[in-house]
Amino acid sequence: MTSSPPALTRIRVGSAPDSxxxxxxxxxxxxxxxxxxxxxxxxxYEWIELGPYGYLPTDAARLADETAKRGLRVSAGTVFTGLHHGPAVWEQTWEHVSRIAALTQDTGAEHLVVIPSFWRDDKTGAVLEDRVLTPDQWRELTSQTERLGREVRDRYGLRIVVHPHADTHIDTPANVARFLDATDPALVSLCLDTGHYAYCGGDSVEAIETFGERIGYLHLKQVDPRVLAEVRAEELPFGPAVARGVMCEPPSGVPALEPVLAAAQRLGVELFAIVEQDMYPCPPDRPLPIARRTRAHLRSCGAR
Structure with a gap:
């Protein structure tokens, strides 16, 4: 008879529209x-993210009613940014961010997930810009992200958590480390996505043990190693890779979630761990059975 893992008392699990x-x-x-x-x-699940702005109701009162009657609460909103372009994109970026930050604040959530812009189109694969940033672009990315963190904190009381993501400039362990080294921990935290980090060659347990003090939020997902090998060999863009099934249902992929969650628990801080299994597009009857099985798997990992 196997013993149950210790309860993850500091980890609050949820899911998201992405799943x-x-x-x-x-x-x-x-x-x-x-x-x-x-x-x-x-x-x-009791916690959700807002997903793309406009998917869920953007009227705060209606959203509160719709979530409350189902016993749901919001953990975070999500924004998309291209801050390596510098001050020229600030006004447009802030227009996008401020709407979502206001709604996120109104829900009672405290986090805003920040996803960098893609260097190639996630549907067509068209190359939009160089996949490697210049030193000047790195300086703009880090300084403008700090500015965003300060403004979001001061105006909305939220903490930004930057999400390393496939096909963006914050992707590999080396680029994540470079980004963290150049940003102020008081203003910029990380949303560690276990699937994207594995997709880009990283080890999530190692990341948590190396720069755990910078991790403010988790996304839980797994990659299928076989499909990932095909994606790398064919240099597929992220969208077609997802359509092929590169992000898979736990526990059939990597990384194993129990060691990741145990490492996160050892940090000694409260953390959200939000399931995000990319599978756009998918048949309408597919998500719920996967979500039920995934929730059961997380319970088996100690996430009560």
Whole structure:
């Protein structure tokens, strides 16, 4: 008889629209938002992210009503940025961020997930810019991210958590380390996504043990090593890679989530760990059974 792992008393697990195949505010291939809320609650989760702005209701009172009646609470909002372009994009960026930050604040959440812009289109694979930043672009990326962290904190009381992501300039362990070394820990924390970090060659347990004090949030996902090998060999963009199934249902992929969650627990701080299984597009009946099984797997890892 195997013993149960220790309870992860500091880890609050949840899920996100992404796990229902949602990447865009509106898309005929996506699960309707009411069904997402019904099913995420049915699967046993209490925490959700807002997903793409406009997918869930943007009226704070209506959103509060819709989540509360299902026993759900919001952990974070998500924004997309291209801050390596410097001050020229600040106004446009802030217009986007401020709307989402205001709604996130109104939900009672405390985090804003910041995703860098892609260097190639995630649907077509068209190369949009060089995949390697110049030293000047790195300086703009780090300084403008610090500015964003300060403004979001001062105006909305939120903490930004920057999400290393495939096909962006903050991707590999080397680039993540460079970004962290050049940013102020008081202003910029990290959202460590276990799937994206593995996709880009990283080890999440090692990351938590190396720069755990910078990790303010977790996304839980796994990659299928076989599909990832194909993706690398064919240099597939992220969108087609997801359509091929590179992000897979736990526990069939890597990294194993139990050691990751145990390492996070050892940090001694409260952390959200939000399941995000990229699978756009997907049939409407596919997400719920996966979500139920994933929630059961997380319980087996100690995430009560």
């Amino acid at each position: 229902w195949g949602v990447w865009f505010p509106e898309d005929p291939l996506q699960t309707p938002w009411e069904r997402f809320l019904d099913e995420v609650a049915d699967a046993g």
